Amino acid sequence: MLYHLRTMISAAWGQSNRSFVRHLQSSHSNLQLKGRDLLTLKNYNAEEIKHFLWVSADLKHRIKQKGEYVPLLQGKSLAMIFEKRSTRTRLSTETGFALLGGHPCFLTTQDIHLGVNESLKDTARVLSGMTDAVLARVYHQSDLELLAKEASIPIVNGLSDDYHPIQILADYLTIQEHYGYLKGLTISWIGDGNNVLHSIMLSAAKFGMNLHIATPKGYEPNSSVTAAAKQFSKESGTKLLMTNDPLEAASGSNILVTDTWVSMGQEEEKKKRLQDFKGYQITMQTTKLAAPDWTFLHCLPRKPEEVDDEVFYSPKSLVFQEAENRKWTIMGVMVSLLTDYSPQTQRPTF
Incomplete structure (x- = not known):
């Protein structure tokens, strides 16, 4: 009887302690990432970027190493706009978002008007009503900035001529x-x-x-x-x-x-x-x-x-x-911008 009582107390303390650790982790970060855009890392300070990496490492450990199912993005959808071809960005985003329980939607210039038959302003507002975030690989950084200005959901830079933060x-x-x-x-x-x-x-x-x-x-x-x-x-x-x-x-x-x-769009300059x-x-x-x-x-x-x-x-x-880490870091970004998730693993040394 005494043994079982001690076991119950120990389990309760362990659960309480884990909750307290998670509370400390959340309090420590105390970062305002949810709902923000990621257009360039210039607008993010050191602790915010470290938090992206911490969440990424945490998800990699939980899912890849421990085999857990972590459906943090269940019920959420992502619009993926690609003006340029892609292997790693597309695959990492599609597989990563789906692995977290979400639904990624891939759109090329053949599928979306993107400032041609429909203004970027209108596109941003339409996507805001149908999806929870947008990842866009575009030529012009100004297009991302306009999307971010007009959208009510996070816009993530999947590559532009100016930056490639992810x-x-x-x-x-x-x-x-x-x-x-x-x-x-x-x-x-x-x-x-x-x-x-x-x-x-x-x-x-x-x-x-x-x-x-x-x-x-x-x-x-x-x-x-x-x-x-x-x-x-x-x-x-x-x-x-x-x-x-x-x-x-x-x-x-x-x-x-x-x-x-020789980047995409520079083929004529190759020689x-x-x-x-x-x-x-x-x-x-x-x-x-x-x-x-x-x-x-x-x-x-x-x-x-x-x-x-x-x-x-x-x-x-x-x-x-x-x-491979393209997948884990884009997952970390999406979870950070769309949820209040606090990592369950120890913070890495930076």
Whole structure:
């Protein structure tokens, strides 16, 4: 009898303690994420971005490692607008949203008017009445901003010509899983000053990460993004190096990153770009200048001129883990923007 009583008390205390921990977690975060748009990471502070990653890691642990069913988005629907083709963004969003019990709806330019036969303003209002959120992969960032202005539901940037925030969240989750932390690490970007780089520039310093950037002359990142990155770096006390020398950028780096040299819509520039980017291929010679614990990231799809096979398929390449994490981080974003969910696992070290 006494044994059963102790067991009941212990179970009750355990349940109470878990509830208290969850309360502390919720109080600790105390973040206003639900209902917000995710157009760029510039508008999110360090704790908010960390919370996205915490929720992502929590869902990955609960669903993938423990085999739990976590229908946090049951009864919710997502409109997915794609002006550009996609593999990882589409698949990660469709499978992730469905895995959480929600219903994703895929729309191409053949399925939706998107400012042609129907104004963006009207489209935003129609979608607000039928779905709970919109993920849009578009050419112009201004289209996302107009959708966000007119919609009453969260708008998520699935990629624009200016930014690719959901890709960078996957990168940070991958780095955190590998190293166990982010603060103090150095990322080296060797390639084009594009949308992916812009998103890194607007967030790396918020984690206390140093950033080395090497681009060919004429391919530097946007000046306004650079100004913001310099300010973030100054505030956080991190190093921001900008150069045209890829080997200088690689020096002492923990994470080597590159991307396509010819993005969608730039096909006519391919011949010139390949000429201008000579010397920017990441090889084992590049890695010799990096830190001994170097790793490699690429958001894919990859071309051999950007990184050779020896690096791309090496044990230090995290590209396929990075690709999988696109699913877990988009799930983390959707859960954070659409629910009041508090992670049940310990907060990762950032």
